[in-house]
Amino acid sequence: xxxxxxxxxxxxxxxxxxxxxxxxxxxxxxxxxxxxxxxxxxxxxxxxxxxxxxxxxxxxxxxxxxxxxxxxxxxxxxxxxxxxxxxxxxxxxxxxxxxxxxxxxxxxxxxxxxxxxxxxxxxxxxxxxxxxxxxxxxxxxxxxxxxxxxxxxxxxxxxxxxxxxxxxxxxxxxxxxxxxxxxxxxxxxxxxxxxxxxxxxxxxxxxxxxxxxxxxxxxxxxxxxxxxxxxxxxxxxxxxxxxxxxxxxxxxxxxxxxxxxxxxxxxxxxxxxxxxxxxxxxxxxxxxxxxxxxxxxxxxxxxxxxxxxxxxxxxxxxxxxxxxxxxxxxxxxxxxxxxxx
Amino acid sequence: xxxxxxxxxxxxxxxxxxxxxxxxxxxxxxxxxxxxxxxxxxxxxxxxxxxxxxxxxxxxxxxxxxxxxxxxxxxxxxxxxxxxxxxxxxxxxxxxxxxxxxxxxxxxxxxxxxxxxxxxxxxxxxxxxxxxxxxxxxxxxxxxxxxxxxxxxxxxxxxxxxxxxxxxxxxxxxxxxxxxxxxxxxxxxxxxxxxxxxxxxxxxxxxxxxxxxxxxxxxxxxxxxxxxxxxxxxxxxxxxxxxxxxxxxxxxxxxxxxxxxxxxxxxxxxxxxxxxxxxxxxxxxxxxxxxxxxxxxxxxxxxxxxxxxxxxxxxxxxxxxxxxxxxxxxxxxxxxxxxxx
Numbered sequence: 001x002x003x004x005x006x007x008x009x010x011x012x013x014x015x016x017x018x019x020x021x022x023x024x025x026x027x028x029x030x031x032x033x034x035x036x037x038x039x040x041x042x043x044x045x046x047x048x049x050x051x052x053x054x055x056x057x058x059x060x061x062x063x064x065x066x067x068x069x070x071x072x073x074x075x076x077x078x079x080x081x082x083x084x085x086x087x088x089x090x091x092x093x094x095x096x097x098x099x100x101x102x103x104x105x106x107x108x109x110x111x112x113x114x115x116x117x118x119x120x121x122x123x124x125x126x127x128x129x130x131x132x133x134x135x136x137x138x139x140x141x142x143x144x145x146x147x148x149x150x151x152x153x154x155x156x157x158x159x160x161x162x163x164x165x166x167x168x169x170x171x172x173x174x175x176x177x178x179x180x181x182x183x184x185x186x187x188x189x190x191x192x193x194x195x196x197x198x199x200x201x202x203x204x205x206x207x208x209x210x211x212x213x214x215x216x217x218x219x220x221x222x223x224x225x226x227x228x229x230x231x232x233x234x235x236x237x238x239x240x241x242x243x244x245x246x247x248x249x250x251x252x253x254x255x256x257x258x259x260x261x262x263x264x265x266x267x268x269x270x271x272x273x274x275x276x277x278x279x280x281x282x283x284x285x286x287x288x289x290x291x292x293x294x295x296x297x298x299x300x301x302x303x304x305x306x307x308x309x310x311x312x313x314x315x316x317x318x319x320x321x322x323x324x325x326x327x328x329x330x331x332x333x334x335x336x337x338x339x340x341x
Numbered sequence: 342x343x344x345x346x347x348x349x350x351x352x353x354x355x356x357x358x359x360x361x362x363x364x365x366x367x368x369x370x371x372x373x374x375x376x377x378x379x380x381x382x383x384x385x386x387x388x389x390x391x392x393x394x395x396x397x398x399x400x401x402x403x404x405x406x407x408x409x410x411x412x413x414x415x416x417x418x419x420x421x422x423x424x425x426x427x428x429x430x431x432x433x434x435x436x437x438x439x440x441x442x443x444x445x446x447x448x449x450x451x452x453x454x455x456x457x458x459x460x461x462x463x464x465x466x467x468x469x470x471x472x473x474x475x476x477x478x479x480x481x482x483x484x485x486x487x488x489x490x491x492x493x494x495x496x497x498x499x500x501x502x503x504x505x506x507x508x509x510x511x512x513x514x515x516x517x518x519x520x521x522x523x524x525x526x527x528x529x530x531x532x533x534x535x536x537x538x539x540x541x542x543x544x545x546x547x548x549x550x551x552x553x554x555x556x557x558x559x560x561x562x563x564x565x566x567x568x569x570x571x572x573x574x575x576x577x578x579x580x581x582x583x584x585x586x587x588x589x590x591x592x593x594x595x596x597x598x599x600x601x602x603x604x605x606x607x608x609x610x611x612x613x614x615x616x617x618x619x620x621x622x623x624x625x626x627x628x629x630x631x632x633x634x635x636x637x638x639x640x641x642x643x644x645x646x647x648x649x650x651x652x653x654x655x656x657x658x659x660x661x662x663x664x665x666x667x668x669x670x671x672x673x674x675x676x677x678x679x680x681x682x
Contacts, residue, residue, distance in 0.1 A: 074425045084415045099440045256627035286597035288629035
């Protein structure tokens with residue numbers, strides 16, 4: 001996201017054979033431009049590397065000092081923690097934060113990009129977004145700054161993205177369990193395609209290998225990040241002829257599902273089964289027993305995402321478009337050495 | 342919040358001895374008006390019942406299709422649940438939701454009202470706000486529609502406010518515990534001055550009286566709504582010479598603190614102590630044992646608050662400015678008959 005020099009609006013207009021006002025309309029998200037004309041203009045702006053001038057932004061374009069946070073679902077403290085970090089920085093900068101939930105991926109449509117432009121948003125922070133190429137192009141083409149937090153897919157090169165050290169987090173969880181003496185350690189991830197899941201499972205495998213433990217594919221499960229995802233996966237793990245003595249869950253919410261599966265099976269934590277979560281949401285310290293988990297600095301990820309976005313908005317050059325914040329293993333009471341056989 | 346007919350901007354300007362543009366500046370939150378002039382104009386608008394005309398609103402005033410949600414702290418699923426309800430309605434209405442956390446009550450200053458006006462907000466939803474008279478006047482004077490959710494203080498008459506049936510909730514919790522055979526039932530509230538606390542404790546007392554149980558003031562405690570508020574109050578309750586056999590906590594987060602106090606005392610739930618929470622946040626079903634709690638329809642409160650705000654914005658007449666949504670007792674596994682002595 002470096003500062004480029006590109007053609008002017010007039011040059012784009014001339015090349016497209018339209019009035020400058022038409023180019024301006026497309027740039028500012030007005031809808032009264034024929035689809036074909038819009039496409040031509042956007043294609044040209046994209047090809048020629050058109051850069052929205054700051055002067056025009058401060059002048060004709062309405063500036064409403066708004067920043068957008070787009071989140072997949074507002075249904076967990078997970079997103080809330082990121083939101084608090086973003087809010088803190090945005091408020092300090094004297095801007096206001098518009099929050100919207102995408103609810104499902106389909107909603108991240110062109111209409112959404114248009115509405116951001118129409119209300120004069122300075123830029124957007126996208127949380128756990130499966131940013132399809134089409135949307136990425138839409139945002140880039142309109143030169144609307146954006147930052148991705150915890151990207152689901154590998155974002156295209158040059159896309160500013162903030163995440164956590166998921167590989168190191170998965171490694172530390174499995175390393176901790178192996179050090180306690182566990183030899184059959186299971187892992188539950190989120191959806192198999194999620195970037196964060198891949199990195200965590202890779203870290204888990206690496207730790208097992210370092211500890212000289214075999215990797216048993218039957219002990220690796222995938223599910224949603226919620227309570228039921230953990231419950232279903234753990235139930236199936238506990239029904240194995242040679243069940244694990246430890247389970248590394250993909251999220252704290254999944255870990256609560258693992259707790260329930262263990263309880264339903266008439267087993268205890270950590271007596272029969274050790275459990276490690278991921279995230280360190282506030283309730284992790286209140287579960288019974290308190291949950292050992294990999295702390296993900298969600299609030300700080302929100303802070304860094306917002307600061308990065310504001311730097312882009314201000315035309316600053318980023319040293320790196322990818323930032324991974326460190327995870328930490330927080331050892332509580334849900335992990336212990338395995339029962340001696 | 343009925344439709345009033347009042348003086349025009351020109352009449353206010355004439356009476357104040359200023360230009361119409363000065364009145365307009367005050368209305369729209371511009372800061373380049375002398376404090377004394379602003380005061381005079383505001384006082385006149387307030388006294389004469391000046392109503393911001395819809396025409397002017399659609400015309401000269403910038404409309405950005407924004408609605409503001411102002412929340413005390415974004416630190417719990419409690420606020421998140423309200424937020425999801427508000428977001429749903431605001432999004433359906435094609436508006437965008439600006440979210441800000443007040444962090445502390447002092448921030449709800451005039452500058453905040455100015456910034457709402459400056460960005461052309463349609464109105465505001467205030468969650469758990471101690472709306473001081475001064476701020477109430479500021480909002481009313483500028484005719485900026487607002488709705489209060491779960492007001493801390495009794496809002497002034499005519500102020501649209503959405504809440505839950507806290508009295509009935511407190512009643513149902515204590516009634517449930519009394520019906521199980523408990524005779525020493527404690528209650529923990531939030532801050533003693535909070536309206537919701539007062540109503541819940543009143544409901545609890547009424548249920549004890551209906552059940553023919555004495556009200557022991559030593560069994561009524563107050564604390565913050567968080568984990569530590571419940572922990573501190575429960576520890577002190579369990580140290581009483583004649584401790585309670587049941588504790589009705591003021592929130593689910595407080596209940597997790599009660600769980601910890603019971604655990605630290607070497608007691609079990611519900612064997613030694615029955616516990617009832619309040620809210621039914623998502624984690625209530627995952628605590629060990631799952632928490633019996635009074636469900637507060639937080640999402641629905643957000644929905645109703647947003648719908649009410651939009652009705653006011655559209656100039657509709659409200660049948661009632663106060664709406665209380667029903668609470669429900671959700672019985673899980675943290676309550677049981679007391680151990681026979």
